[in-house]
Amino acid sequence: MGSTLLPITMESRSTPTLSSATAMPNPMNNDQLFAGCRYQEQPGAPHKTALAYASSQINGARLIECPFFPHGWALDTRRKERAFFFEKHGTGAGVFDLQQQRFVRTIPPFDQRQFYGHGVLAGAGELLLSTESDPQGQGFIGMRDTNTLRYLGDFPSFGARPHDCHLVDNGRVLAVTNGGAKAGESPAPCISYIDVETHQLLDRHDMPGSAFNTGHMVPVSGSTALIASAPRLGLGVDHEGAVSWCHRSEATLRGMPYPQDRLPRLLGEALSIALLPHERLAVVTHPTPGVLTFWRLDDQSLWHSMPVDNVRGVALAGDGHSLWLSHGAQGSLSILRMDGREPSVQPVLRQAPMAGSHLLNYPVALATALASPA
Template sequence: MTNRRHFLAGLAAASLAPVRGWASVGAPDYLAAALFPDGSYRLAGLDINGEILFTLPLPARGHAAAAHPYRAQAVAFARRPGTFAVVIDCTTGRETARLEAPKNRHFYGHGVFSANGNKLFTTENNFEAGEGVIGIWDSQSYTRLGEFPSGGVGPHDMRLMPDGQTLVVANGGIETHPDTGRSKLNLPVMRSRLSYLNLSGRVLEQVELPRAMHKNSIRHLCVRRDGLVGFAMQWQGETSQHPPLLGLHRQGDAPHLLSAPVADHSTLQGYAGSIAFAGDGQTVAITCPRGNALHRFTVDDGQLSGVFPLEDVCGLGPGTGGFVYTTGTGLVGRLRNGKAKTFAQPRCQWDNHLIPIRGPA
């Protein structure tokens, strides 16, 4: 494992001064949170081959992170219902700021920078009102500039669309309150939706699932370079039912739901953890840690193109010609040419997500 101290020592030996860009930290391809053997929670930068380029301390368990588009800076978010987000200078390993959710708010574990990097947007819960909000933060001072409604309840993941002017938000529909921890308070009446918002908070489009699937919580997102959105879901209904856990949506159209044959799909326990388009954008995949499987689909026809048994697989990102994945057992692997291959096994337990630093496929 290449840690930050060794990396900076190498720079000093080569008489190089660290710079602010991502190249100064070995040009990582992904960020991921993990639990390490010493009991510490850390944010790691990984390259395309699964090598850890640096690790940086977190005050508690992390969930996902946002990478600044230009500066070697990351914002690591606490797991829901956490109230902190840590801003880390990845060239020095120093915490440079800490975001605290305002009164009656908590973070949902995800956020995204504006295209120019000047603002950070965060998914949050206004738990007294039972409504979702998007927080707006200045990315120089990390002071809060304001907020606007997320377009639904329980906003979880959020992505910036390729136009640089639109946010797509996964409003999972589940109401929670810190007083009851992670308990789900409104399952009989929950409604999940995708919300497209401009950067001022104006709703551009809302997309809901058929009424019979109102308990299918839209949780995580990926966006292809042409604006096609993939979304992963988590079923909150009867365990005897096995609705689709993956959908595709293009603005102005109806959502297209994808599912494996029942023999494979019924083993997933109604839970998709992460979603990503492949590096070439031709396939899309979901990870299913409860079912110990990764399911891959062809985008053009929506057909299942591969089922890959992988224990506790959850983190997923685009890779060269395929995908890169992480598992709770510490594996980093690559899915390419129809084969899943492990190429690294750091001594850690990877958390839910593998965040690509670069743009969509």
């Protein structure tokens, strides 16, 4: 394991096998896409886990085998080929070489901790921070030396079951989503803003009510962030998710109403978020109903929605105006264009294995990380 690169296809709706992916006319240019994957070498075989990779250079998709199901990542801005991926709610994490498309090594969890899916590099890239929890769900931010991966200690996430995290305020503050305890129990889901140097809580913003967790977030500025939520722990996909805004001047998150005359019931989680900065829009995926929602950044209102089957991952394309989407039962890739009055979706790679929660466009994400103080 580690350096095996496998071409794949999906030959049925339920069982992926190893062969070649079905490519459509390819507008990928220099984009390189990565996403978590579970697959079988043949029908009835045990499921394996991998990081799936697609680019115009290979005209399809391949698998980088690894011992866990990758969810979120942190990019090394000093050794640009390195990326750290984390399992969601599990003991798996590891280092990948994205330029060589190979798995390098695992990152062991501390004590009885579990990784909770995301991480970020701080301290001029010298410190790897990751969301973690103990067996009771208490949240921590683990600290590791970026070069050696030696565990350096931790500080509280100031909530339960922390998941996503981002640096704001020129790298001085860590914003964390804490998913919270089960519905009806404490602590509540919240967003915590933590001083990276002192590890002190600066401010905390609770999710009102007991229906939603706080899952993924995208900072729009140092004082505003968009939040995507699943139903609260213990509630199933027959409950709705949510899209909310966090304003650091307000004590609680501000939920966005779903206009019933414009949207179906958005059951299950609101999952991935991407910004279209030139269009001043945020785009959120809703896999269970198969819907994309578009939110205006300027007045934080719903602009548009459109159906896309089981849409999960979303990432900004290299042109800065389009979005990559992973969707469908087999993780197909499509590109969403914003060149008309309404968005349009063009299939690019059918039956690819990009079925993880998120989609990484490596060149774009790396350029963004290099431009952002850590």
